[in-house]
Amino acid sequence: MKRKATINDVAKAAGVSKGLVSFALNDRPGVSAENRDRIRDIAQALDYRPSVSARSLSTRTSYALGLVIARDPEILGADPFFPSFIAGVERVFLHEGRALVLSVVGDEQHEATVYRTLAADARVDGVFLTDLRHDDPRIPLLHELGMPAVTLGRPEGGAGSEPRPFPVVTLDDTPGIVAVTQHLIDLGHRRIAHVIGPHRMLHASRRNAAFAQTLAAAGLPADLVVETDFTAEQGASATGRLLDLADRPTAIVYGNDPMAIAGIGLAHERGLRLPDDLSITGFDDSELARYVYPALTSVRTDPLRWGEAAARVLLQLVAEGSAADVDLEPARVVTRASTGPAPRA
Amino acid sequence: MKRKATINDVAKAAGVSKGLVSFALNDRPGVSAENRDRIRDIAQALDYRPSVSARSLSTRTSYALGLVIARDPEILGADPFFPSFIAGVERVFLHEGRALVLSVVGDEQHEATVYRTLAADARVDGVFLTDLRHDDPRIPLLHELGMPAVTLGRPEGGAGSEPRPFPVVTLDDTPGIVAVTQHLIDLGHRRIAHVIGPHRMLHASRRNAAFAQTLAAAGLPADLVVETDFTAEQGASATGRLLDLADRPTAIVYGNDPMAIAGIGLAHERGLRLPDDLSITGFDDSELARYVYPALTSVRTDPLRWGEAAARVLLQLVAEGSAADVDLEPARVVTRASTGPAPRA
DNA sequence: AGGTTTTACTAAACCGGTTCAGACCGGATA
DNA sequence: TATCCGGTCTGAACCGGTTTAGTAAAACCT
Structure with a gap:
């Protein structure tokens, strides 16, 4: 375990000053x-790698990016x-010598503390902002901290008084919701319910708007909407409440796959046949969707590609001070056996 | 966004040298x-927080720990x-001023590179070693790199020639496997299959040994063992192969919940009734287990507590140079509706 | 040839901590 | 009174990079 070569070793071996070595290796004129x-x-030849901590100290840059997740484990x-x-x-960082600092906090209470700590300790040069919320408090916070960020999806248009907005990486999920809703309408369903995530989250209300709009265009009411916290447990209980209704839905659109799978479970429990008595759709098209019974119709997003794009944008933002928005291919429906013609009334 | 207070500011304000400030704040005599x-x-009063990078540079310590995951996303x-x-x-780190550096690499090929980079850049002071394998190459590698580590589960006893072994945090899963197997035997099952993870992983073979031993004690053969890569896809195809057998099993024990859920799906697809025609058990007792149909009997481990314990042990190892092993409460069975009496032959 | 600009390089300051050698001081010991 | 000693504290070196000011030599202009 021999000592690592430092910039001084390189300078000595080359017979020049260490300043010149720094210039040479950083492509400066x-x-x-x-x-x-x-x-x-x-x-x-010396297998020299600059010390990250020394470089961090003098450049006030950590060469790491952060992701703070505020969800129950x-x-x-x-x-x-x-994941x-x-x-x-990670796929992008691997070749860029960057590290990802991950923080999982159970609730949104301690979230601000984590960001402040990350900033005060200069642990990261920028962060990914996921699960955008209405009037998201993280956006002014990050501006206050002077911390670069990239958001997944476009935040609500602020009053215009704010500083230069963060770059956005979008994967539009409304076409997927519209398509899956239309798919159910085309199958003859007239009572379609929506089990969505917490409505303080932007994508939940945006998707629900798309859902309602599609129903309205077909002259149908969008009165069956249940809010949940994204857990399978609440997915199951929401399903129970919907199925207890006098004019219960013949199709349910869920905000993620786990809730949809829990919905399938509960429907089976009650002796319903799928999709004959009830059609069900999920969201995200996780691996499991294809293997449950009946196989789950879902809306496919591409988190892997989303991660790659967000990483590239954030790296550029940190390096150049600005970065262009990126629009990814929108979500689309994957039709499977969990959706079928509406039962005859 | 005023400049952060440095140790010099504190020294000046107190009218002492910065060395003394350092001593005072680090509880040194x-x-x-x-x-x-x-x-x-x-x-x-000055809201002084020592700079992590400056401290890192002079102490050669990064105040971060690493987790490298080599699994397909x-x-x-x-x-x-x-998660x-x-x-x-994270729950432990939050109060200790530590950060978690996460690396996800798709395959085990690039794994060594990641560890070497982490060590060369002194990004982390230690790492968590999960998913132990037979003759795990990471163990000698980390010893070579002089990188402290804590392992989840006990690695195979080496030849004794190696340096001081890494501390171990154990959550014994064999009692869970023994119990779930015995549960099936008690229900009258005689043909019991085991769908396990990659057998190069230590826990897969250890669990299978426990499985086989329990069957042997009951005078039953353990000849129905299928290896998979832990994906739902392979869980489904393994199930298919087992159900195609002439003397097919009446119960299947799976190495994780997703495979078990996929197994349930395939069994339904083939028109089998659960648990009347086939009993199924999972592993890990994920949230979804309780909400699929029929609700999945599973073996409960406690990853959250495991993470807490591992974090504490690793912190102590890094700080003190050594740490004692920790044994957590062993895994236990949670019985639900997916297991029932064996069908009469 | 004389003056100005460019180019290539060095030396030293700087980032913000930790740590070590030594100065200073009061009290105990011989 | 001289010596030693332990406790406090200072000053400076050090970690390994980046960056700036300054210098010497070479190139460019009339």
Whole structure:
């Protein structure tokens, strides 16, 4: 376990000052071509890697990006979004010498503390903002802290008084919701329910708006909407309440796959046949969707690609000070056996 | 966004040298009680927080710990183990000023590179070792790199020639497997299959040994063992192969919940009634287990507590140079509706 | 040839902590 | 009174990079 080579070792071996080595390795002007190449070769030969902490100290840059997740670990475990998203981020970081600092906080109470700590300790150069909420308190907080960020999805248009907005990476989920709702309408369903996530979350209300609009266009009411916290437990209980109604729905659209799977379970429990008596759709198209019975119709998003894109945008934002928004291919429906013609009334 | 207070500001305000401030704040001897208190008060008043990067540079310590996960993101998403484990780790770190650096690499090929980079860049002071494998190459690698680690579960006893072994945090899963197998035997099952994870993983073979032993004690053969990669897809196909057998099993024990759920799906697909025609058990007792139909009998582990314990042990190892092993409460069976009496032959 | 600009490089300051050698001081010991 | 000693505290070196000010030599202009 020999000592790591430092910039001084390289300078000594090359017979130049360490300042010049720094210039040469960072592609800065003022170095003769000859010396630049020679220094590079020597650095390589010595297996020199600049010390991250030394560099951090003098540049006030940590070479790490952060992801703070404020969800109950139980839900996190059931929802395959984050692991895939993280894998996508990682795929980009691997080649860029960046590290991902992850923080999981059970509730939104301690969230601000975590961001403040991350900023005060200069642990990260920027963060990913997921699960956007209405009037998201994190956005002014991050502006106050001067912390760069990229948001997944577009936040609500502020009053315009705010500083330069954060870049946005969008994967539009409304086409998916519209398509899946239309799919059910086309199958003859007239009573369609929506089991959504917490409505303080932006995507929940945005999706519900798309849902309601599609129903309205077909002259149908969108009165069967139940809010949940995304857990399978609440997915099951919401399903129970819907099925208890006098004019119960013949189809239910769920905000994620775990809730839909729990819905399938409860429907079976009550002796309903799927999709003959009830059609069910999920969201995210997790791996399990294809293997439950009946196989779950779902809306496919692509968290892996989302992670990759967000990582690239955040890296550019940190490096250049600005980055363009990115729009990914919108979500689309994957039709399987859990949806079928509406039962005849 | 005013500039952060540095140790120099504190020293100046207290009228002492910065060395003394460092001593006072780090509880080291050689500081009068009076000055120690005064310096502390001033530091607090100035909202002073030592710079992590400066401290890292001079102590060669990063104040971060690492977790490298070598699993396909698809599986990661389906398996709720890691999110809960991470949440447990985080719960401890939050109060200790530590950060978690996460790396997800799709395959085991690039794993070594990641560890080497983490070590070379001194990104982390230690790592968590999960999913132990036979002759795990990471153990000698980490010893070579001089990187402290804590392992989840006990690695195979080496030849004794190795350096001081890493501390171990154990959550014994064999009692759970024994109990669930015995549960099926008690229900009258005689043909019991085991769908396990990759057998290069230690826990897969350890669990299968417990499984086989329990069957042997009851005079039954353990000939129906199928290896998978832990994905729902392979869980389903393994189930298919088992059900195609002439003397097919009446009960199947799965290595994780997603595979078991996929197994339930396939059994339904084939028109089998559960648990009348086939009993099924899972592993890990994820949230979804309780809500599928029929509700899944599973073996409950406690990843959250595991994460907490592992974090504490790793912190102590890094701080003190050694840490004692910890044994957590063993896994136990949670019986639900997916298991029932064996069908009469 | 003389003056100005460019280019290539060095030396030293700087980032913000930790740590070590030594100065200073009062009290105990010989 | 001289010596030693333990406790406090200072000053400076150090960690390993980046960056700036300054210098010497070379190139460019009339």
